[in-house]
Amino acid sequence: MDLKDLYRDVILDHNKTPRHRGTLPPPARVAQGHNPLCGDQLTVYALMDGDILKEVRFEGSGCAISVASASLMTEAVKGKSQAEIAHLFKAIHDLLTRADAPIPASLGKLAALSGVREFPARVKCASLCWHTLNQALAGADAPITTE
Ligand code: ZN
Numbered sequence: 001m002d003l004k005d006l007y008r009d010v011i012l013d014h015n016k017t018p019r020h021r022g023t024l025p026p027p028a029r030v031a032q033g034h035n036p037l038c039g040d041q042l043t044v045y046a047l048m049d050g051d052i053l054k055e056v057r058f059e060g061s062g063c064a065i066s067v068a069s070a071s072l073m074t075e076a077v078k079g080k081s082q083a084e085i086a087h088l089f090k091a092i093h094d095l096l097t098r099a100d101a102p103i104p105a106s107l108g109k110l111a112a113l114s115g116v117r118e119f120p121a122r123v124k125c126a127s128l129c130w131h132t133l134n135q136a137l138a139g140a141d142a143p144i145t146t147e
Contacts, residue, residue: 010072010112015064020074022057032143033060033132035124040066042128046136051081053137058129065122069113070129076110082137089130096123 024045033042040062047055056078058070077085088110094101095114103111116126124146135144 004115007112007115010109011064011068011115014068014071018058018067018071020057020071020078021059023059024055024057028055028057029136029139031132031136033128033135033145034143035062035066035128035146037121037146038063038066038125040125040128042066042070042132044070044129044132044136046133048137051083053077053080053082053085056133058132062128063122063125065116065125066128069126072110072112073129073133076108077133085133085137089134092130093127096126 023043024047028045028047031044031046033044034040040060042058042060042062045055045057046053056074058074060070076088080088088107091104091107092110092113095103095107095111096116099117103114113126116122128146131144131146
């Protein structure tokens with residue numbers, strides 16, 4: 001099995017069996033994201049404990065990439081500080097948008113998203129959940145859109 005097969009398996013697995021799908025009651029912060037290019041709709045719930053993201057959930061409907069990316073994201077960010085999440089966000093942004101960027105081992109399963117590089121139209125599908133989480137962490141109310 002080469003790396004591409006591995007990546008595809010991770011995406012398929014997280015699309016079929018999304019982790020942390022659902023909602024969280026207040027005082028969890030909520031943000032909504034929309035990717036009009038593809039039609040992906042996402043709502044992210046984030047419960048903070050001080051500076052730590054204690055619990056995270058997402059719901060919505062979208063393509064396989066958007067759902068798998070959100071599922072992978074929730075696994076990666078739960079229990080992390082805002083600074084650690086900001087660092088991951090930057091690493092993911094580089095991973096998705098810079099075709100020549102090396103893939104840091106620290107990304108773990110998130111590296112599966114590097115497969116999206118070959119499909120520029122899908123980059124916004126993969127990054128939607130991260131932008132939406134950022135919005136939730138910022139405590140902003142306005143829905144975000146990738147456009
Ligand atoms: Zn999509």
